[in-house]
Amino acid sequence: MKRVLLTGAAGGVGTRLRKLMKPVYPDLVLSDIKMPGDLEKGANFVAVDLTHLDQVEKIVDGVEGIVHLGGFSVEGPWDAILQANIIGCYNLFDAAQRKGVKRVIFASSNHAVGFYPRVHRIGHDVTTRPDSRYGVSKAFGEALGAFYSDKHGMRVTCLRIGNVGDKPIDLRRLAIWLSYEDLLQLTRIGLEHPDLRYEIFYGASFNERSWWDNSNAYRYGYRPTGRAEDFRDEALAEQAKLPPDPVGDFFQGGTFTSAEYTAGTERIWK
Ligand code: 15L
Numbered sequence: 001m002k003r004v005l006l007t008g009a010a011g012g013v014g015t016r017l018r019k020l021m022k023p024v025y026p027d028l029v030l031s032d033i034k035m036p037g038d039l040e041k042g043a044n045f046v047a048v049d050l051t052h053l054d055q056v057e058k059i060v061d062g063v064e065g066i067v068h069l070g071g072f073s074v075e076g077p078w079d080a081i082l083q084a085n086i087i088g089c090y091n092l093f094d095a096a097q098r099k100g101v102k103r104v105i106f107a108s109s110n111h112a113v114g115f116y117p118r119v120h121r122i123g124h125d126v127t128t129r130p131d132s133r134y135g136v137s138k139a140f141g142e143a144l145g146a147f148y149s150d151k152h153g154m155r156v157t158c159l160r161i162g163n164v165g166d167k168p169i170d171l172r173r174l175a176i177w178l179s180y181e182d183l184l185q186l187t188r189i190g191l192e193h194p195d196l197r198y199e200i201f202y203g204a205s206f207n208e209r210s211w212w213d214n215s216n217a218y219r220y221g222y223r224p225t226g227r228a229e230d231f232r233d234e235a236l237a238e239q240a241k242l243p244p245d246p247v248g249d250f251f252q253g254g255t256f257t258s259a260e261y262t263a264g265t266e267r268i269w270k
Contacts, residue, residue: 008069010036050088085137111135114253131253157190161203179226
């Protein structure tokens, strides 16, 4: 991989990932809607609004691979999700295809499947069950990735990311935590693995409480080094401070499922 573009480079995850990616991909182009305050000296940064196709076309020109973190990263009003995650994501894939970009890694989310109960262990091939407008936009991005891969031969990896951080911060995150180093590992598989055409991987470290069968990622050589249980006591102490949430505690997506929830509690098993 020569030139690689990282979108969303100013966000919390992008800020850490860009530092880890730079030694591996020295010709790294960074973009976000606004320049990050803590930009490294000599970094190649371009401010891009993903809803403007002309700006997206310019930034993807000459790039071999894209790691697409850019967009709205939590639940939000429909117009915000529509602009950043639907139109923005479409522009990204469409411009990438027309400019000959070979590989795209799409930062999907566990919220594309957040309405699976925690008692279910799910694989990468389940039907999406989004828990929010945000989750719907991630399911859309996964579908776009499949479309550009099948129609145009683009190599696309969708990472259904759990929760990226230095450590898991509550009970739910003990199941879905992803360390920055393991995110880099998954990113490298997506950008480099010769056999990969279109795949969905769960973005999770080695978590004993996981609800996800991530054997698809293991099949491509993923060997996570982060282990959520190493932080168990701290995470459980944080959990004890949280109010009970009968809906959110039942479904995998947590508070994303209980927010605005009006469906009744018959689906919640005791
Ligand atoms: C996500 O998709 C969000 O981007 C992140 O901010 C967290 O809310 C995470 O999911 C999570 O489920 O913990």
